Amino acid sequence: xxxxxxxxxxxxLADPTRRDMVARLAxxxxxxxxxxxxxxxSVQAVSxxxxxxxxAGLVSRSREAQRRPVHLEAEVFDLMTKWIERYRRxxxxxxxxxxDVLRSMPDTPAPTPTPTTGESx
Amino acid sequence: xxxxxxxxxxxxLADPTRRDMVARLAxxxxxxxxxxxxxxxSVQAVSxxxxxxxxAGLVSRSREAQRRPVHLEAEVFDLMTKWIERYRRxxxxxxxxxxDVLRSMPDTPAPTPTPTTGESx
DNA sequence: CTTGTAATCAACCGATTGGTTGAACAAGGA
DNA sequence: TCCTTGTTCAACCAATCGGTTGATTACAAG
Numbered sequence: 121x122x123x124x125x126x127x128x129x130x131x132x133l134a135d136p137t138r139r140d141m142v143a144r145l146a147x148x149x150x151x152x153x154x155x156x157x158x159x160x161x162s163v164q165a166v167s168x169x170x171x172x173x174x175x176a177g178l179v180s181r182s183r184e185a186q187r188r189p190v191h192l193e194a195e196v197f198d199l200m201t202k203w204i205e206r207y208r209r210x211x212x213x214x215x216x217x218x219x220d221v222l223r224s225m226p227d228t229p230a231p232t233p234t235p236t237t238g239e240s241x
Numbered sequence: 242x243x244x245x246x247x248x249x250x251x252x253x254l255a256d257p258t259r260r261d262m263v264a265r266l267a268x269x270x271x272x273x274x275x276x277x278x279x280x281x282x283s284v285q286a287v288s289x290x291x292x293x294x295x296x297a298g299l300v301s302r303s304r305e306a307q308r309r310p311v312h313l314e315a316e317v318f319d320l321m322t323k324w325i326e327r328y329r330r331x332x333x334x335x336x337x338x339x340x341d342v343l344r345s346m347p348d349t350p351a352p353t354p355t356p357t358t359g360e361s362x
Numbered sequence: 363c364t365t366g367t368a369a370t371c372a373a374c375c376g377a378t379t380g381g382t383t384g385a386a387c388a389a390g391g392a
Numbered sequence: 393t394c395c396t397t398g399t400t401c402a403a404c405c406a407a408t409c410g411g412t413t414g415a416t417t418a419c420a421a422g
Contacts, residue, residue: 124257131255134248135380139324146331152399165381167400172379186389186398194332197325203260204318204325210267211315256410273369286411288370293409307368307419 125177126203129196132176137161138169142178145192152188246298250321253297258282259290263299266313273309 133139141155156166170190173179177196181188254260262276277287291311294300298317302309 126260127255127257130251134252134255136245136248137380139247142328146328146335148335153397161380162382163399164383164401168380171400183388188399192328192332194329194336197329197332200325201322201329204322207263207267207313208315208318208322211313211318214267214269215315258410274367282410283412284369285371285413289410292370304418309369 125196126199128176129178129200132172132178135169135172138173141166141169141173142192145179145190149189149191152190155190246317247320247324249297250299250317253293253299256290256293259294262287262290262294263313266300266311270310270312273311276311 133142137159140159144150144155152163152167152170155170156163159166170179170181174181178193180191180193182191254263258280265271265276273284273288273291276291277284280287291300291302295302299314301312301314303312
């Protein structure tokens with residue numbers, strides 16, 4: 121399966137049901153049955169979803185009698201946030217500089233990132 | 242396919258090749274062939290990846306002669322960031338308050354979130 | 363009009379995914 | 393010990409995914 125951690129996290133959150141579970145776990149820990157209750161799928165399906173979230177490092181499960189309370193782990197979010205922010209910043213900066221506009225012009229040499237264009241807006 | 246926008250974005254970024262393309266597009270716009278060059282997959286495969294990214298709203302394609310330059314759209318990142326930050330904040334806050342720790346204690350009344358424990362390390 | 367290049371469409375393939383049902387395991391409580 | 397509850401395991405199924413190859417469209421240059 122998805123080798124790297126980042127892929128696992130993104131993939132885990134690509135499913136709306138799993139995102140909803142995360143949202144609910146952000147409020148309070150819950151057992152598998154509690155989590156399964158609102159959705160009209162089997163408990164087994166929810167158990168599977170939880171394994172995906174666990175493999176992604178998004179949740180952890182402890183043992184409390186025969187119950188297995190699920191707990192949301194906030195740390196992994198940082199992994200995503202860092203990745204996203206990095207490229208978002210680059211992309212926005214590039215947009216701000218109109219760098220790409222210069223590149224798409226046929227007459228511009230444009231090797232140096234020197235914004236000679238008057239960027240008023 | 243994944244109905245909502247958030248699912249599409251997360252799903253699109255769940256693939257390492259697509260994340261790499263996004264990373265490269267953050268530096269500069271590129272054509273399909275340019276993008277395909279570093280990977281040892283067919284151009285068609287890259288074209289498919291681009292469609293996924295486009296459907297997620299992460300990139301846009303213009304037309305320039307027979308070339309179709311691909312451009313990274315930064316806006317959609319916000320959608321993810323907002324979602325992530327929201328639940329990360331909730332989870333971290335809850336962790337900070339030791340709310341869940343109190344909940345798992347059998348003898349504590351635990352209704353008030355008063356952190357009486359001296360957290361030195 | 364023909365050739366060459368950039369990209370997409372179409373059909374196919376094996377692996378993974380999200381779901382199901384049925385059986386098994388784990389841990390109290392009677 | 394047997395029963396009940398909570399959860400997971402196992403096998404299966406249809407749909408989707410990432411990849412392939414071959415044909416096709418779009419445009420520019422001879």
